[in-house]
Amino acid sequence: MATISLIDLMKSYGDIPAVKGVNLDVADGELIVLVGPSGCGKSTLLRMVAGLETVTSGSIEIGGRNVVKAEPAERDIAMVFQNYALYPHMTVRGNLEYGLKNRGTPREEINRRVREAADILEIGALLDRKPRQLSGGQRQRVAMGRAIVREPAAFLFDEPLSNLDAKLRVQMRVEIRKLQRRLKTTSLYVTHDQLEAMTLADRLVVMNSGLVEQIGTPTEVYDRPATLFVAGFIGSPPMNLIPVSSLSGNEVSAGLPSGTDIVGIRPDAFVLEQPAEPSLALEASVELLEPIGGESHLHVRLNSSGQSIVLSVPGRPEIAEVSDIVVHARLADLHPFSAQTGRRADNP
Amino acid sequence: MVENRPFLTFLTHLVLIAGVVIVVFPVYLAFIASTHGPGQFVSGLVPLLPGPHLVENYSTIWNEGLSSSGAPPIWVMMMNSLLMAVAIAVGKIAISLLSAYAIVYFKFPFRLLAFWIIFITLMLPVEVRIIPTFAVVANLGMLNSYQGLILPLIASATATFLFRQFFLTIPDELMEAARVDGAGPMKFFRDILLPLSRTNIAALFVILFIFGWVQYMWPLLVTSDSRYYTIVMGIKRLAASADSEPLWHLVMAAVILAMLPPVLVVIFMQRLFVKGLVETEK
Ligand SMILES: Nc1ncnc2c1ncn2[C@@H]1O[C@H](COP(=O)(O)OP(=O)(O)OP(=O)(O)O)[C@@H](O)[C@H]1O
Ligand SMILES: [Mg+2]
Numbered sequence: 081m082a083t084i085s086l087i088d089l090m091k092s093y094g095d096i097p098a099v100k101g102v103n104l105d106v107a108d109g110e111l112i113v114l115v116g117p118s119g120c121g122k123s124t125l126l127r128m129v130a131g132l133e134t135v136t137s138g139s140i141e142i143g144g145r146n147v148v149k150a151e152p153a154e155r156d157i158a159m160v161f162q163n164y165a166l167y168p169h170m171t172v173r174g175n176l177e178y179g180l181k182n183r184g185t186p187r188e189e190i191n192r193r194v195r196e197a198a199d200i201l202e203i204g205a206l207l208d209r210k211p212r213q214l215s216g217g218q219r220q221r222v223a224m225g226r227a228i229v230r231e232p233a234a235f236l237f238d239e240p241l242s243n244l245d246a247k248l249r250v251q252m253r254v255e256i257r258k259l260q261r262r263l264k265t266t267s268l269y270v271t272h273d274q275l276e277a278m279t280l281a282d283r284l285v286v287m288n289s290g291l292v293e294q295i296g297t298p299t300e301v302y303d304r305p306a307t308l309f310v311a312g313f314i315g316s317p318p319m320n321l322i323p324v325s326s327l328s329g330n331e332v333s334a335g336l337p338s339g340t341d342i343v344g345i346r347p348d349a350f351v352l353e354q355p356a357e358p359s360l361a362l363e364a365s366v367e368l369l370e371p372i373g374g375e376s377h378l379h380v381r382l383n384s385s386g387q388s389i390v391l392s393v394p395g396r397p398e399i400a401e402v403s404d405i406v407v408h409a410r411l412a413d414l415h416p417f418s419a420q421t422g423r424r425a426d427n428p
Numbered sequence: 429m430v431e432n433r434p435f436l437t438f439l440t441h442l443v444l445i446a447g448v449v450i451v452v453f454p455v456y457l458a459f460i461a462s463t464h465g466p467g468q469f470v471s472g473l474v475p476l477l478p479g480p481h482l483v484e485n486y487s488t489i490w491n492e493g494l495s496s497s498g499a500p501p502i503w504v505m506m507m508n509s510l511l512m513a514v515a516i517a518v519g520k521i522a523i524s525l526l527s528a529y530a531i532v533y534f535k536f537p538f539r540l541l542a543f544w545i546i547f548i549t550l551m552l553p554v555e556v557r558i559i560p561t562f563a564v565v566a567n568l569g570m571l572n573s574y575q576g577l578i579l580p581l582i583a584s585a586t587a588t589f590l591f592r593q594f595f596l597t598i599p600d601e602l603m604e605a606a607r608v609d610g611a612g613p614m615k616f617f618r619d620i621l622l623p624l625s626r627t628n629i630a631a632l633f634v635i636l637f638i639f640g641w642v643q644y645m646w647p648l649l650v651t652s653d654s655r656y657y658t659i660v661m662g663i664k665r666l667a668a669s670a671d672s673e674p675l676w677h678l679v680m681a682a683v684i685l686a687m688l689p690p691v692l693v694v695i696f697m698q699r700l701f702v703k704g705l706v707e708t709e710k
Contacts, residue, residue, distance in 0.1 A: 132604050153610035165601035169623040178619070179609035226609075 082143030082156070082233035082266055083108050084129065089138035091124050098124045100290035101138065106234075109264040111257075115277035116287035117313070122270040123238055125287075129268060130159050130236050143233050153182070158227035159236040162243065164219045166211040172222050173207040176229050190229075197225040200259065217248045224256070228263070235260070235267040241276065253279060274314055278302070286310050304415075308422045311344045311415060317377060317390045319344045319415065326385035330360040336416045340425040344415035347377070347392040350407045358411045364389070365404050371396050380407065455687070462486070462681035481677065489681045494666050500654045502682050505662040510689060512577050512647070512658055513640030517633050519582035525625065528591035529617055533603065543592070550585040555645060562649055572653040581646060587632055594628050595621070630700035638690045659686045 084106040091099040099121040106112050114122045127133040129140055131152035139148050147155045158179075166175050173194060180190045198204040201221045211219055220240065227235055240256070241249045257280055260267055271277050277284055278298045286293045286301060286309075293313075294306040305311035311319045324341050335358070336343070354361065364380035367388070378391040378399070391407060399405065416425040457474070464479035493501040530536075531543050561580050570576030598621070606616045647658040657665070663682050667674045 130604075130608060132607065152604075152608045157608065159605070159608050161601045161605060163599060163601055165599065165605040167602065167605070167620055169620075169626075178606075178611075182610035182615065226605075230609075 083141075084234055084266060084268070085141040086125075086129070087139045087141070089125070089128060089140065090136045091121070091128060091133065092136050097290055099128070102287075102292050104285060104292070104295065106266055106268065109266055110282045111260050111267045111269060111280060112283050112285060113269045113271060113277045113281035114285045114287060115271055115274060115313075116293075118272060119289075120287045121290040122272070122287055126159075126236050126238050126268055126270050129155075129234075130157055131155050132159075156233040157236055158230045158232040158234075159238070160223050160227050160240045162239045164211075164223040164243075166219060166222055166226070168211050171208050171210055172203060172214070172225075175211070175222055176207075176225050179226065179230050193229045193231070194225075197228045200228065200262075201225050216244055217252065220244060220252060224259070228259075233266065235265050235269075237267065237269040239271055240269075242271070242273070249273075249276070256280065274316065278314075284314075286313060288313075304424070305344070306424055306427065308342065308344075308417050308419070311417065315346060317347050317392065319346050320389040321417070322382070322387065322389065323385070323419075326382060326387060327360060327362070328384045330362075335411050336414070337426040339418045339420075340416035341419045342417040344417060345389075345409050345413065347390045348375075349409050349413035350391040350393070351409070352393060352397065352405065352407060354408050355410055359408045360411065360414075361406050361408050363404065363406055366399055366401050369397075369399060369401055380405070455684075458680045458683050461676055462678075462684050464677050466675055466677055485677050485681045486685070489678045490685070494675060494678060498654060499657060499662045499665045502659065502662075502685055504655065505657050505659040506685065506689070508574075508577075508656060509641055509658040509660065509686075511574060512643070513637045513689070515574070515578045516581050516640035516643075517636035519578065520584040520587050520636050521629055521632055523582060524584050524587035524591050525622075525629075527588045528595055529621065531588075532592055532595040533613070533616075546585050546588050548585075549583070550589065558645065558649065565650060571650050572656050574656070576650045577647055577656065577658070581640065581643065584636075587636065590628065590632065591625065594625060598624060627700055630697050634693055634697050637693050641690050 084104075086102050086104040089099060089102045090097070102125060104112070114125060116122055124133060128135050129142075131147065131150060131154075135148050139146050141147065142155055142157065152159075167178065170178065176194045176197060177190055180193065185193075194207075195204075198207060201224055203218065203221050203225060206214060206218060206222070211222065214222065220243075223240065237256075241252050244252060253276055256269075269280060271280075281298050283295060284298055284301045285295050288309045294301055294310045296304075296306075301310060301314055305314060305319070308321065312321060321342050321344050324336070324343060327343070363383040365383065366378060366380050368379040370377040370379070375392050375394050376396050378393055378397070379388060380391065381388050383404075417423065418425045460475060460478055462485055463482040464475060465481050489502050491501055491503070493499050493504075499505065527546065531539060531546075536542075565571065565576050565580060568576075570579070602620060603616060606620055611619060642660055643658065644660050644664075647656075648661045648664075651657055651661075659682070663679065663686060666679045666682055
C-alpha cells in the first residue's frame with residue numbers, strides 16, 4: 081500500500097510528445113481511473129509508472145520513493161494487461177506463482193497466497209489448467225490473480241476488460257471494484273470506456289493529447305466539466321455545446337459569467353414543457369426520435385442556427401418527426417464555457 | 429472440398445498409392461539386394477523377393493566393412509555421422525536461439541546491420557564458400573578431426589531467421605509481464621522463451637539432423653583418415669572399388685543402415701515435429 085505521485089511527467093518518442101507534463105497525487109488505497117480518447121497517452125503514462133517505458137523528464141514516486149530509475153520488478157507494482165499476457169506454457173498455478181518464486185518467497189507463503197487469491201477470484205478449480213483451456217473471463221481472473229498474489233504497493237490496469245463481451249465486462253467491473261475496496265490497494269486504471277471510468281473511479285483523470293484536462297470525482301467531472309473537451313467527452317449522449325449567439329430571443333447573457341460564448345447543456349437537462357424556474361427556450365424541428373427503452377433520444381435541429389442537438393427525454397413522447405417544437409432548459413443547468421480558452425467561464 | 433464421391437475417393441487413393449510405390453520401390457530393391465549373395469545382382473536378373481543372406485551381409489558390413497575399398501567398418505562411420513549430425517543440430521540450434529534472442533529483444537548499436545549480415549549469409553551455402561572455409565580449417569589444423577567436420581557447418585542463418593520470426597510473434601506483453609514479475613533477461617529466456625520454442629526446436633532438430641547426416645562434400649574434403657569417414661561419403665567409397673565389381677549386396681546393406689537414423693529421428697520426433705510446423709502454443 082502506498083501513495084503515488086507523478087511530478088511534471090513527460091514522455092516523447094523522438095520529437096513526438098506522447099505525455100506532456102502530468103502532475104497527479106494518488107492517495108493510499110485510492111482507485112484512479114485514467115480516461116481519454118485513443119492515443120491520448122493513457123497507456124504511455126501507465127507504462128511509465130510500471131517502468132516499462134523510460135521517462136523523458138519529471139519524476140514518479142511510489143510510496144515516497146523516486147522510482148524513475150528502478151526496474152519494473154523493483155517498483156513493487158503489479159500490472160494487468162489488456163491481452164492478459166499469461167504465460168501460455170505454464171498452468172494457472174504456475175502463472176500465479178512465477179513472480180513470487182522469482183522473489184524467493186518461501187514455499188508455504190506462496191501456497192498460502194495462491195490459495196487465497198484462488199478463493200477470492202473463484203479460480204480454485206482451474207489451477208492445473210493451461211491458459212488456452214480457459215475462457216476469456218477466466219483468463220481475466222487469472223491475470224487479476226497474478227497481480228493479487230504479489231500483494232504489491234499498487235495495481236496498474238491497462239484496459240483489462242476491453243477483450244470481454246459487454247455483459248461480462250459489467251460483471252467484472254463490479255468485481256474489480258469490490259476487490260479493490262477489500263484489498264485497499266492503490267490502483268491506476270486505464271480505460272477509454274467512460275461508463276467503466278465513472279463507475280469504478282474514486283477520482284477520474286480525463287486526458288487529452290498528452291495533457292490532463294481535469295482531475296476530480298466522477299460526480300465533480302460530470303457536474304462541472306472543467307473544459308470543453310471534458311464536457312464533450314464525459315456523458316452519453318454527449319453534452320450539447322451551443323454558441324451563445326444562437327440562443328436568440330432569450331435573455332440569458334445577463335445571467336452568464338463574462339467571457340461565456342458557448343453554453344453546454346446535457347441532453348437530459350432539456351424539458352419539453354416550460355419549467356417554473358428561469359429557463360431558456362429554443363425553437364427546433366424534430367429530425368429523429370430514438371426510443372431506447374426507458375427514455376428516448378430526440379435529435380432536433382435548432383431553427384436559429386441549424387445546429388443539431390440531442391435531447392434525452394423520459395418515456396416515449398408522442399412527437400411526430402419533422403414537427404416543430406420548443407425545448408426548454410433551466411438556466412441553472414447551463415454550463416458556461418469560453419471558446420477562446422476552452423475552459424469553464426465560471427471557474428474561480 | 430469434402431465431397432463424398434466413391435470415384436473421387438478411389439482416384440485420390442490411387443494417386444497416393446502410386447506415389448508411395450514410386451518412392452518406396454528403390455528402397456525396397458536396396459533392401460532385397462542386401463539380403464542376397466554377391467553374384468545375384470550382377471547376373472542381370474534382379475530378384476524381387478528377399479534372399480537368405482540377410483544376417484550374414486549385415487554383420488559383415490557392420491563389423492568389418494569392405495577392406496578392399498579402404499573404408500572402415502560401417503559402425504565407425506555410423507558413429508561419426510551420428511556425432512556430426514547431432515553436434516551440428518544442437519550447435520546450430522543453440523547458436524541461432526541465442527543470436528535470434530539478441531536480435532529481437534536487445535537494443536544494441538548496429539542491431540539491424542547484424543541481422544542483415546546474418547541474413548545475407550543465407551545466400552552463401554556451404555558449397556559456395558567451401559574453398560575459403562577449407563583453407564581456414566586446414567590452417568587451423570582441424571583437418572581429420574571432429575571439430576573440422578562440425579564447426580564450419582554450425583553457423584546457421586536459416587535457423588536464426590526462423591527463431592527471429594517466431595520470437596517476433598510472441599507478444600511484447602509477455603516479456604513485460606515477466607519483467608514485472610522479476611525475471612531478468614536470462615530468466616525470461618530460460619523460463620519463457622525456451623519452453624515456448626520447444627516445438628520449433630524439435631522441428632528444427634529433425635531438419636538439421638538430416639542436414640548434418642546427409643553432408644557429403646564437406647566430409648569428403650576435410651577427412652582423409654578413414655577413422656573420420658562419415659557414412660554418406662563412405663558409401664560412395666564402398667561402391668567405387670577400383671579393380672572389381674562393386675559388392676552390391678554389401679553396399680546396399682550399408683545404404684539401408686545409413687537410412688535408418690534419419691528415419692528413426694523423424695518417427696520419434698514426429699509428434700513434436702508436426703506440432704512445431706502447424707501450431708504455435710500461444
Ligand atoms: N513506441 C512508440 N513510438 C512512437 N510513438 C508512440 C509509441 N507508443 C505510443 N506512441 C504514441 O504515443 C501516443 C500515446 O499512445 P498511448 O498508447 O499512450 O495511447 P492510449 O491513450 O493508450 O490510446 P488507446 O486508448 O488507443 O490505447 C500516441 O499518439 C501514439 O501514437
Ligand atoms: Mg492504450
